[in-house]
Amino acid sequence: MLLFKLIYSDAYYLPIGAHVFPAEKYRLIHDRLLTNGVADAKDFLEPKPASDQDILLVHTPEYVKKLKTGTLSAREQMELEIPYSRELVEAFWLAAGGSILAARQALIDGVGVSIGGGFHHAFPDHGEGFCMIHDVAVAIRRMQRDDKIRTAMTVDCDVHQGNGTAAIFAGTRTASAPLPSAAASTLDSSSLGSSQGCSALPGKIHRTQDGAVFTISLHQHNNYPLWKPPSSIDIDLPDGIGDDDYLAWLDNALSSGLRQFEPDLICYLAGADPYREDQLGGLSLTIEGLKRRDELVFRVARARNIPVMVTYAGGYAKNVEDTVTIHCNTVIAVRKVFGA
Ligand SMILES: [Zn+2]
Numbered sequence: 326m327l328l329f330k331l332i333y334s335d336a337y338y339l340p341i342g343a344h345v346f347p348a349e350k351y352r353l354i355h356d357r358l359l360t361n362g363v364a365d366a367k368d369f370l371e372p373k374p375a376s377d378q379d380i381l382l383v384h385t386p387e388y389v390k391k392l393k394t395g396t397l398s399a400r401e402q403m404e405l406e407i408p409y410s411r412e413l414v415e416a417f418w419l420a421a422g423g424s425i426l427a428a429r430q431a432l433i434d435g436v437g438v439s440i441g442g443g444f445h446h447a448f449p450d451h452g453e454g455f456c457m458i459h460d461v462a463v464a465i466r467r468m469q470r471d472d473k474i475r476t477a478m479t480v481d482c483d484v485h486q487g488n489g490t491a492a493i494f495a496g497t498r499t500a501s502a503p504l505p506s507a508a509a510s511t512l513d514s515s516s517l518g519s520s521q522g523c524s525a526l527p528g529k530i531h532r533t534q535d536g537a538v539f540t541i542s543l544h545q546h547n548n549y550p551l552w553k554p555p556s557s558i559d560i561d562l563p564d565g566i567g568d569d570d571y572l573a574w575l576d577n578a579l580s581s582g583l584r585q586f587e588p589d590l591i592c593y594l595a596g597a598d599p600y601r602e603d604q605l606g607g608l609s610l611t612i613e614g615l616k617r618r619d620e621l622v623f624r625v626a627r628a629r630n631i632p633v634m635v636t637y638a639g640g641y642a643k644n645v646e647d648t649v650t651i652h653c654n655t656v657i658a659v660r661k662v663f664g665a
Contacts, residue, residue: 326365326367326368327364327368327660328434328663328664329430329434329435329436329437329438329659329663330368330369330370330427330430330434330437330438331355331358331364331368331369331370331438331439331440331656332369332370332371332372332423332424332426332427332430332437332438332439332440332441333351333355333369333370333371333372333423333439333440333441334371334372334419334423334441335352336415336416336419337351337352337416337419337420337423337440337441338351338352338416339407339413339416340410340412340413340416341407341408341413342408344407345604345605345641346407346455346639346641347640347641347645347648349645350637350640350645350648350649350652351440351441351637353645353646353649354440354637354649354652354653355369355440357649357650357653358440358653358656361653363653363656363657363660364656370426370430372419372422372423372425372426372439373419373422373426374415374418374419374421374422375418375419375421375422375425375458375460375463375467377389377393379421379422379425379463379466379467380418380421380458380463382463382466382467382470383449383458383459383462383463383466383493384447384449384450384458384459385449385450387450388449388450388451392414392457393414395409395411397409401451401452404451404452404453404454405451405452405453405455405456405457406453406454406455407455407457413457414457417444417457417458417460418458420439420441420442420444420458420460421442421458421460421463421464423439423440423441423442423460424439424442424460424461424463424464424634424636425463425464425467425468426439427439427442427464427634427635427636428464428465428467428468428473428474428590428592428634429468429473430634431590431632431633431634432468432473432474432590432632434663435627435630435632435633435663436623436626436632436633436634436635436659436663437632437633437634437635438634438635438655438656438659439460439634439635439636439637440637440652441460441636441637442460442461442636442637442638443460443461443483443594443595443596443636443637443638443639444456444457444458444459444460444461444489444638445459445461445481445483445485445487445488445489445490445594445638446485446487446488446489446550447459447462447489448488448489448492448493449492449493453488453489453550454485454549454550455639456489459489459490459493460636461479461490461592461594461634461636462489462490462493462494464592464634465477465479465538465590465592468590469536474589474590475535475536475537475589476534476535476536476537476538476539476586476587476588476589476590477538477539477588477589477590477591477592478538478539478540478541478582478583478586478588478590478591478592478631479494479538479539479540479541479542479591479592479594480541480579480582480591480592480593480594480622481540481541481542481543481544481556481594481596481638482543482575482593482594482595482596482599482618482622483544483594483596483598483599483638483639484544484545484548484596484598484599484603484605484606484607484608484639485544485545485548485549485550485596485598485605485606485639486542486544486548486550486553486556486559487540487542487544487556487594488550488552488553488554490540490542490556491540491542491553491554491555491556491559492554494538494540495554495555537586539557539558539582539585539586539588540556540557540558541556541557541558541560541578541579541582542556542558542559542560543560543562543571543574543575543578544559544560544561544562545561545562545563545564545566545599545606545607545608546561546562546563546564547563547564547607548605548606548607549605557582557586558578558581558582560574560575560577560578562574562608564607564608565607565608565609566608566609566610567608567609567610567611567614568610568611568613568614568617569614571599571608571610571614571618572614572617572618572621575618575621575622576621579621579622579625580625583625583629588631589631589632590631590632590633590634591622591626591631591632591633591634592633592634592636593622593623593626593633593634593635593636594636594637594638595619595622595635595636595637595638595652595655596637596638596639596640597615597637597638597639597640597642597647597648597651597652598638598639598640598641599615599618600612600615600640600642600647600648600651602642602643602644602647603640603641603642603643604641604642604643605639605641606641612647612650612651612654615651615654616651616654616655616657616658619654619655619658619659620658620661620662623658623659623661623662623663624662627662627663635655635659637652637655640652
């Protein structure tokens with residue numbers, strides 16, 4: 326039996342039909358973890374859907390009403406890029422409930438993993454890019470409302486920038502100092518254009534301002550979303566970057582972020598789409614490199630005694646089994662770092 330909980334429900338499945346988003350991945354991950362003996366049935370907790378009150382901690386009443394009454398405009402439906410249905414709304418409320426439970430478990434066990442979630446393209450007043458509700462933001466705001474945490478840090482390693490996260494927490498964002506020079510990286514900085522590389526907001530350091538959320542996003546610059554609202558730290562990676570450069574940038578971003586900010590909770594979005602065979606990504610990480618990435622995040626959190634909640638975000642490998650392997654490896658990495 327694991328020393329931490331995996332949050333999962335068969336109802337995580339997104340009813341979106343044939344789609345580049347492999348909605349069956351959650352069940353496949355669950356099944357693989359059981360078959361491979363990584364977890365047993367007792368390691369899983371079934372989440373409850375978030376309440377409307379929870380969702381409203383992040384999203385506007387107008388948007389929530391449109392979702393509940395099926396009155397999104399044609400344009401809003403198009404931006405969402407997945408077909409609207411009542412069942413889909415229920416699946417997103419459940420994903421948010423799963424992230425709340427994963428956060429709660431992280432505060433108990435040091436780490437909690439939702440086999441789902443990570444819908445980082447959702448904004449307060451609309452959904453985008455397969456993301457209807459920002460489950461991670463809902464979990465953070467719920468933990469803050471319940472006085473379980475004061476501050477949080479998001480570490481978003483999906484290949485796409487966390488635009489929703491950046492927009493939601495812009496009001497409370499702690500402006501970060503620029504990253505130190507890329508000493509930790511083997512990346513040739515001359516290969517980065519003026520709009521690439523690290524961008525960070527100048528400003529003073531506010532270590533533990535109540536309610537503050539520090540946002541880190543490592544993503545491919547030449548990819549969705551076109552408009553990237555500023556995170557506390559954005560690492561705009563050039564196309565085709567491989568394991569070692571990626572890991573150096575991640576290490577650099579984590580050290581820099583944690584020098585400036587002391588979170589009560591880290592929310593790790595373990596996207597599988599930086600993988601070199603991803604259909605919607607343009608980076609070149611290997612399955613092994615992605616596992617090292619997960620271990621790096623968990624080691625840093627553990628060394629500083631900061632609880633971590635994990636969600637999965639994207640993953641569109643040509644072979645869905647690769648996406649499942651990458652996501653299962655995240656649980657194996659947690660087990661390795663936090664003990665079995
Ligand atoms: Zn993605």
